[in-house]
Amino acid sequence: MSKFIVRGGKRLTGTVKVSGAKNSVLPIIAASLLGQEGESIISDAPPLDDVMTINKVLESLGAGITYRDEVIRVNAQNLTSSEAPYEWVSKMRASFLVMGPLLARLGETRISMPGGCAIGTRPIDQHLKGFEAMGAKVTLGEGYVEAKSDGRLRGAKIYLDFASVGATENIMMAATMAIGTTTIENAAKEPEIVDLANYLNAMGAVVRGAGTDTIRIEGVDKLVGAPHTVIPDRIEAGTYMVAAAITGGDVYVEGAIADHLGPVVAKMEEMGVTVIPDENGIRVIADKPLRAVDIKTLPYPGFPTDMQSQMMALLLSSTGTSVVTETVFENRFMHVDQFRLMNAEIKVEGRSSFVSGETKFVGAKVTATDLRAGAALICAGLVAEGTTEVGGTHHIDRGYVNLTEKLVGLGADIWRVSMPEPAASTEAVTTEAPARAEAPAFNVQPTWA
Numbered sequence: 001m002s003k004f005i006v007r008g009g010k011r012l013t014g015t016v017k018v019s020g021a022k023n024s025v026l027p028i029i030a031a032s033l034l035g036q037e038g039e040s041i042i043s044d045a046p047p048l049d050d051v052m053t054i055n056k057v058l059e060s061l062g063a064g065i066t067y068r069d070e071v072i073r074v075n076a077q078n079l080t081s082s083e084a085p086y087e088w089v090s091k092m093r094a095s096f097l098v099m100g101p102l103l104a105r106l107g108e109t110r111i112s113m114p115g116g117c118a119i120g121t122r123p124i125d126q127h128l129k130g131f132e133a134m135g136a137k138v139t140l141g142e143g144y145v146e147a148k149s150d151g152r153l154r155g156a157k158i159y160l161d162f163a164s165v166g167a168t169e170n171i172m173m174a175a176t177m178a179i180g181t182t183t184i185e186n187a188a189k190e191p192e193i194v195d196l197a198n199y200l201n202a203m204g205a206v207v208r209g210a211g212t213d214t215i216r217i218e219g220v221d222k223l224v225g226a227p228h229t230v231i232p233d234r235i236e237a238g239t240y241m242v243a244a245a246i247t248g249g250d251v252y253v254e255g256a257i258a259d260h261l262g263p264v265v266a267k268m269e270e271m272g273v274t275v276i277p278d279e280n281g282i283r284v285i286a287d288k289p290l291r292a293v294d295i296k297t298l299p300y301p302g303f304p305t306d307m308q309s310q311m312m313a314l315l316l317s318s319t320g321t322s323v324v325t326e327t328v329f330e331n332r333f334m335h336v337d338q339f340r341l342m343n344a345e346i347k348v349e350g351r352s353s354f355v356s357g358e359t360k361f362v363g364a365k366v367t368a369t370d371l372r373a374g375a376a377l378i379c380a381g382l383v384a385e386g387t388t389e390v391g392g393t394h395h396i397d398r399g400y401v402n403l404t405e406k407l408v409g410l411g412a413d414i415w416r417v418s419m420p421e422p423a424a425s426t427e428a429v430t431t432e433a434p435a436r437a438e439a440p441a442f443n444v445q446p447t448w449a
């Protein structure tokens with residue numbers, strides 16, 4: 001067990017570099033299963049717990065994987081299994097993204113049912129509807145989803161009831177080796193979809209229209225491993241933009257792509273933050289009081305649900321009342337109770353939160369209820385009076401590379417402590433900051449590379 005400890009009151013300045021996007025690298029690693037020959041070389045692969053998990057899934061399927069210096073090499077020529085076990089899928093929903101590639105490659109697959117999680121029930125009906133339309137026979141039972149095709153999948157026209165990111169990716173991957181053309185209508189348009197399509201095309205696939213709401217995939221006979229560099233993580237970038245703004249800072253977020261962050265930039269500007277994008281990143285300067293604004297999460301290019309909780313932290317410190325409406329996930333206000341422990345005033349009514357500004361955050365013991373909630377609590381901790389302890393670090397480790405190092409590099413007073421397991425020891429854990437030379441002690445380099 002471990003915690004992040006944040007002592008509030010430091011203004012952030014300097015440059016922070018964004019890592020490769022979690023939500024790009026996960027489907028791309030899954031897609032590497034499609035390579036019948038050669039090797040895929042995936043660069044800028046962030047050393048996150050989620051990446052380790054999906055690598056384990058691929059290894060369990062028989063793929064050869066090495067991971068060094070943020071480069072993953074996948075050799076998927078000889079797959080030995082079509083089953084993704086509970087052990088890995090239960091750790092991370094995105095493991096389910098191996099279903100499309102396995103169906104295309106092996107004609108059958110059995111995958112543990114991905115459960116719901118803190119932010120919502122997250123059904124997979126749209127994924128399965130797509131596979132069935134392409135001729136797969138899907139059965140559910142004993143906690144597993146099985147899909148089988150009678151020979152190769154067949155191209156089909158698939159309309160998604162919701163522009164689901166995962167369903168678009170899974171269907172797109174399954175369709176690459178189908179007979180004929182598949183059309184996905186009401187497809188998700190996220191930059192990560194475009195990144196995946198670029199990688200698939202480099203492998204020999206014919207995917208057109210990614211980034212629009214209609215994607216056409218012409219099936220081909222064979223895909224081969226290919227090199228690809230993952231796009232920068234727009235949510236990590238947005239998180240550092242919020243961290244900079246909430247502390248009244250001046251930070252250059254290197255690698256951030258302004259085009260991928262349209263609504264985040266727009267809303268921060270509406271609040272009174274100065275945002276200066278250039279071709280290598282985005283500079284954020286907050287040198288005046290911030291105004292309240294309303295936020296509504298939507299699929300891309302709308303305001304990203306994955307930035308909702310961090311933005312709520314910023315709105316809490318603005319002047320006035322803001323309304324935050326969450327339309328993507330039905331239960332993504334878990335951070336509200338945690339913010340309340342830090343002195344925030346927020347009223348939740350259905351899918352909307354009424355957020356009172358001018359919060360004088362007070363340090364408290366809080367818990368990351370999900371990945372972005374954790375990031376948001378750390379942002380609040382940066383300006384809180386006193387010390388904030390953020391537990392639930394396993395959520396945060398899913399999506400932020402070297403979080404303490406990056407924030408310390410900007411001048412934040414944050415470190416991480418490892419807690420002894422209660423049964424093993426009753427020793428108190430110190431929340432004193434380690435000497436700077438010792439901090440940060442957290443090493444996220446994979447140990448099994």
Ligand SMILES: CC(=O)N[C@H]1[C@@H](OP(=O)(O)OP(=O)(O)OC[C@H]2O[C@@H](n3ccc(=O)[nH]c3=O)[C@H](O)[C@@H]2O)O[C@H](CO)[C@@H](O)[C@@H]1O
Pocket residue numbers: 022023024026093094120121122123124125126127128162163164165166167188299305306328329330
């Ligand atoms: C690994 C990854 O890329 N994760 C992202 C991805 O998750 P993920 O791909 O799971 O998100 P989706 O876009 O699929 O989900 C959006 C909404 O659609 C619903 N839905 C989805 C599929 C389905 O078959 N049926 C259905 O009802 C979900 O319950 C949710 O309410 O997009 C989300 C929305 O931008 C982000 O928050 C996640 O960070």
Ligand SMILES: C=C(OP(=O)(O)O)C(=O)O
Pocket residue numbers: 093094306371372399
């Ligand atoms: C919800 C998220 O991710 P995932 O879909 O991997 O749970 C996220 O990145 O905020």
